[in-house]
Amino acid sequence: MMxxxxxxxDRLDRRRQSIVESARALFVEQGFERTTLGHIVDxxxxxxxxxxxxxxxxxxxxxxxxxDQAGSGESLIHEIAAADAPPAETLRRIAAKLHQRLxxxxxxxxxxxxxxxxxxxxxFARRFFETTAMCTRQALERIFVAWSEAGIAMEGEPEMxxxxxxxxxxxxxxxxxxxxxxxxxxxxxxxxLRTEFFxxxxxxxx
Numbered sequence: 001m002m003x004x005x006x007x008x009x010d011r012l013d014r015r016r017q018s019i020v021e022s023a024r025a026l027f028v029e030q031g032f033e034r035t036t037l038g039h040i041v042d043x044x045x046x047x048x049x050x051x052x053x054x055x056x057x058x059x060x061x062x063x064x065x066x067x068d069q070a071g072s073g074e075s076l077i078h079e080i081a082a083a084d085a086p087p088a089e090t091l092r093r094i095a096a097k098l099h100q101r102l103x104x105x106x107x108x109x110x111x112x113x114x115x116x117x118x119x120x121x122x123x124f125a126r127r128f129f130e131t132t133a134m135c136t137r138q139a140l141e142r143i144f145v146a147w148s149e150a151g152i153a154m155e156g157e158p159e160m161x162x163x164x165x166x167x168x169x170x171x172x173x174x175x176x177x178x179x180x181x182x183x184x185x186x187x188x189x190x191x192x193l194r195t196e197f198f199x200x201x202x203x204x205x206x
Contacts, residue, residue, distance in 0.1 A: 016054050016064075019044045024065045028109040032062060032116070063124070066114060067131060073098045077139040087147055087154075087204045095169060095195045096188075098136070102173045103186060111177040133170065137162050147204075155203040168194045 022044035026035045037051055037058055055061040073094075080093045101107065118125030144158030154161065172186035199205040 012054070015044075015046055015050060019046065019051060019054065019061070020064050020068055023061050024106075024110070027062070027065060027113060028106045032058075032113045037061075062113070062117065066110065066128060073101065073136040074139040076101065077136065077143065081143050081146075087152060088199050090143070091165065091199060091204065092192075092195055094140070095165075095191060098169050099172065099186070099188075099191050102169060103176060108173065108176050111173060115177060133166070137166050140166055153203055155201065161202055165198055168198060 019040060023035070023040050026039055026043060030039075035058075037048055040061070041048055041051065051061065055064055076097050077094055080090060080097065083090070083093075085093070114125075114128050118128065140162035141158050144154070144161050148154065148158055156164075169191070172191070176186060196205070
């Protein structure tokens with residue numbers, strides 16, 4: 001059995017990253033179905049043999065594209081919460097940043113691909129949910145729990161508040177992904193109005 005050396009492992013890691021980045025760009029530009037492995041090799045370099053070795057097939061490459069850069073907002077939420085601003089200001093910042101990230105055109109395009117794939121593959125759908133929306137919701141819930149334990153009054157349990165708050169943002173992503181813009185582009189003004197409505201209803205409008 002051949003043992004790969006450290007330089008060889010580094011080379012494969014760089015090649016893997018290049019292939020994943022090229023595949024992501026092509027999936028976004030022309031769709032998963034219309035993108036061939038040949039297209040990806042043309043952009044990333046390397047060979048079909050390398051793609052088969054690293055990913056198995058195009059579906060395996062899609063898994064890498066989706067799960068290597070899954071759109072969880074967990075780290076973003078932690079970063080904003082670490083500033084220790086008042087709850088209302090913290091939630092306004094989280095809403096704005098999550099909305100900006102999730103409504104990025106490349107993110108919306110990938111979600112369309114995920115929706116199509118999820119119909120055929122429930123396991124894929126569950127993994128995507130667990131690594132994106134679930135992680136984001138749990139990070140939000142921990143913030144509400146911390147505020148509750150600190151004696152900050154709020155209307156509702158942390159779990160419910162996290163669900164409702166995230167839903168304000170996720171609904172725009174889902175609408176944009178499904179409607180392809182027919183329903184109108186989600187606006188920052190609308191997000192701000194909904195965020196203020198949530199803050200008032202939850203008792204956190206400071």
